[in-house]
Amino acid sequence: MGDAALLNLMLWLPLVGVGLLLVARGNDLRTRWLTLGVMVAQLVLTAWLYQRFDDTAVALQFSTDAPWIPQWGVQYLVGLDGFNVLLVALTALLGPLVVLGAFRSIDRDVTLFHVMLLLLQFAMMGALLAQDLFLFYVFWEAMLIPMFLIIGIWGGSRRVYATLKFFLFTAFGSILMLAAVIYLVVSLKASGGVSSFAFTDLYQSRLPLDTQSLLLGAFALSFAIKVPMFPLHTWLPDAHVEAPTAGSVILAGVLLKMGTYGFMKLGFPLFPDAARMYTPVLMTLAVVSIVYGACLALVQDDIKKIIAYSSISHLGYVMLGLLSLELIGIQGAIIQMVSHGLVAAGLFLLVGMVYERCHTRQLDEYGGLARLIPVFSVFFMIFTLASVGLPLTSGFTGEFFALLGAFRAAWPAHVAGNSGPLVLAVVAASGVVLGALYMLRFALTFLFGPTKAPHQPLADLSGRERLVLGVLAVAVFALGLFPAGVLRKTEAAARSYQALVLTPRLPGGAP
């Protein structure tokens, strides 16, 4: 079987899994193992493709190109490239861990839950692998529904409010994007005569600046809601708080990255001139997100909200790196995406584990857990420090490169008389202090001091839980200690992103 076929198998495997679950309706345990098996199989396939991935090639790899709706030029076009390879790997890695993490916590409608997980996995993979705008949009929308149901059915007490908010925000963004997609393709056909939704064709489009701005606005709104960037972030804390652990993990681990991935793959390269024009605005919003998210994380009493707000702050660094348009910054942004996926997933899993034992999310009801459950505390400390961006962890690699990129971009502007970017970069660099502030406050109350927990005696982590967190911790350290291999995989994509956004593409100019 060729690698392209394996890629398709990898993509469709969760759907096969859904079929199996529906056919083999049986006891819950079998459902869990079956789902786990499917996820692991997908991970193995992804690992195979990952190591086969040729990091010198710019072009799409293992791609499949089949007509889907030929009248409109819609294709079934999927493949791996430097943009998505890491996120695909991250998604595949989190899949089995989520299933394992939810082994005990979900006891209602187990089959339905796992069907939802598999559907979500399928949609996320599809959105990442799609190289055709229409296909992308279909998967993009398809991600919403299982997530919506996961929060709505297995969520906490205010789940209806949270789901509604989540749905309204994201659906609002999606509809704008749909309008923009249609407009973009129609205008491409009108100007060039090509009727195609393929990204590579759309990258050739030449639109006047005001059209670009409008379309970028629509795309950016949709992506910025997903990221989420200030001021479109208020759905996130509510959704996280109400979501079951598995939902939070996927939401923070992969779904949020769809926003930044969208900016990198679509938003900026499709409308480069507008993107460059609005860079100051977006950069300001990114830095505001960093500071604002951190400040809000500082004053939360709900342990899940702390992590939710920290996500806003961390993804601000991703945006900062992407907007720097410096190779180092872009690479940093990609690493930061993966890093945040690992770290936030780890933290949400940890919080979920303690919630399963104590049934409260109030920070001040805990204390001295380091004495009660030492293994848990070690893992908690590791992920906390990774979140703070301590060297040797993935958080440092991402933040460091993103900030370095921002500085490299800001300094020439400063020399040329525009100090705005430099101020932003300095503020972003000071964000590391705020990061330490809220995470250590969390750790202080949670782990240290006199022992206090609502449901004693607390059992320390089980073997299953140690396995899940151990895998994530290894990944966190690997990315912190040896990022070179990972960076090589994405370098070509980062370069092409940089070239796409930096090259003017107004109508009439030289190609």
Next chain:
Amino acid sequence: MDKVQLLLWLSMALFAIGLLGVVIRRNALVLLMCMELMLNGVNLSLVAFSHQRGDAAGAILVLLIFVVATAEIALAIPIVLLLVRHRRSMNVGEYSDLKG
């Protein structure tokens, strides 16, 4: 004034009478009859145009409308009868609480 024009005037008159009836009458059965009148006004115009153009499409459309109208009446009369049995009144004004 040729034949078609005459027929069109007639169909407009039928429609107008029907509409007027729908607006001012309260009796449910009369309302239904007025609606039939409006439909037939339109039918007449269709037949007239069909005749003028010399093709059968309009006439076929009229046949279709007959079928639909019959079905509609067949449903509407029992509903009206049921309502009347329920409230002993034909006055549609008394059924405004059916808005839901």
Next chain:
Amino acid sequence: MSHTLAFIVLLPLLGFLLNGVLGTVLLGKPVSERVVRAIGCGAPLAAFALTVRAFLALRAGDYAPIVEPLYQWAAVGGTTFDVAFYLDRLSAVMTLVVTGVGSVIHVYSTGYMHGDKSYGRFFAYLNLFLFFMLLLVLGRSLLVLFVGWEGVGLASYLLIGFWFDDLTNARAGRKAFITNRIGDAGFLIGMFLLHQAFGTFDMDTINAGFASGTASVSGVSVTLIALALFVGATGKSAQIPLYVWLPDAMAGPTPVSALIHAATMVTAGVFLVARMSAVYMAAPDASQVMAVIGVATAFFAATMALVQTDIKKVLAYSTVSQLGFMFLALGVGAYGVAIFHVVTHAFFKACLFLGAGSVIHALGGEQDVRKMGGLRTRIPITFWTFAIATAAIAGIPGLAGFFSKDQILWYAFASSRGGSPWLWGVAALTALMTAFYMCRLFWLTFMGPSRMDAAVEAHVHESPLSMTGVLMLLAALSAGGGYLAIPRFLEAQLPLPAVVGSLEHYEHTLLGVSIALAFAGVAIAIFMFSTPSRAEAVRQRVMPLHRLLSGRYFVDELYERVLVKPLEWVSATVFLRGGDRAVLDGSLHGLASVAQRAAAVLSRAQTGSLHLYVLLVMVGIAGALFWGWRHG
């Protein structure tokens, strides 16, 4: 290619991993103290032995720097980020101090921590600290240095909060970490600027670029770089305005205070500046700032040390003050002298802290000097070693502190790179205070009548050999360490600044003055504290000043009011309540309720009256026809 340097660095890491897994409750029952001790002390001792070997290799190579690449951390575009180790005269001195003093403090800890329930965890952390510290001093690139820099902050955080059952300890750890982070942000900015200018983080390349004057500092201001790096140094080395964490850091076990918060970690800032000396040579303004901040820190910390009653707090402020001296030396371009003081300070301050630890150990945890006294005969070895170290820090001629401090004073006066009489004046006054407060501490602890509680007094005992042996060794070094001619050894790499010619003949005068000051400080202290009523009378006389000093100038309270509270207020009130809840969610909910209300209004049109509907339809049709006719 040998990997000696890598082994030096990685051995403590191995110790950390082994002790962290085996010596703690992570895998159930921890291994015995004996195994922990063997691993915990074995790693640093082996590292020390390897360091000596590496040093001999360096000397055999006529002090040509040894570069030892380990692996490539990352490469982006054409820029590579390598992990490599670098041994030259400067890092050799530092590595010897770190592994040497580090090893003896490990040995001391085996006695001091004996019986603690987290014995294994303690040695794991201590080894972790050593790993990061060695990374810091041996790294070739600023990036590796920064990794170590942040890492020692982490180890310090973990060790200050070692006894985390008491929340105040954990809080002190957090304060240290956060304060250091503020400095680190500055450090990061400095690093970014350097990278902008040179495209590399390798410090030898950067230094060479500055030294040869060919540096293509493309519009990047050297002063800015120097100041940004100095911000990092003020955090780690506890200078104004970021010194506040160090006194609180005394919450950790005493060996930690000795190793991290006196001998090694806090001197990282000094090391950084000396390492990047070429930057500071090119930035006289920044150097001037550094000298002023250094001398100011030295002075203010010394005033605060005058009135502290906690034995470790006195030593903490004394450390801050001595670090100020080092920065003064750096600021006037005497880099080698600063490192000299780092070394001698490591000896005598480690000795003092460990001596204090021995006292605390003997008294079962008592740290208040007002409840001590008369320990001279009860714990003689501690007494004598403490006496020697006190004399050394006070600047009594012939002992280690005298040599290094005297040179700092001299260069502060006469250096052609920013020396001035007033710097010397403040520094000399500080030296006087140093002699005074150290002697006060010594007197209150060991001399005079006993003020101990009876229960405590009954249990006073001399510490075991593992502790006293270390004390004796360090006392010997405090006495003889001054004869290591470190400035001259480093001169090939860190040239001493020229002395202003017209001032040269003052050298012996100043030497005399500083000796006189040291003795004067000691004499005043003995005069005051040998008769308790006399000290009390003075205290009463200067009550407002005393209150200001023992309140530490209320800087902590000021920071709390000016920084912490406003940040919380802004976050909770402006951002959370005002931003998220009121404006963002509020407008969202507002939109939702507008939609609901509009729907309520519109739904009234649905009356249920068929006639009305038909009428509306008719009006609509008529309107559409009319519009069509008008626009036809």
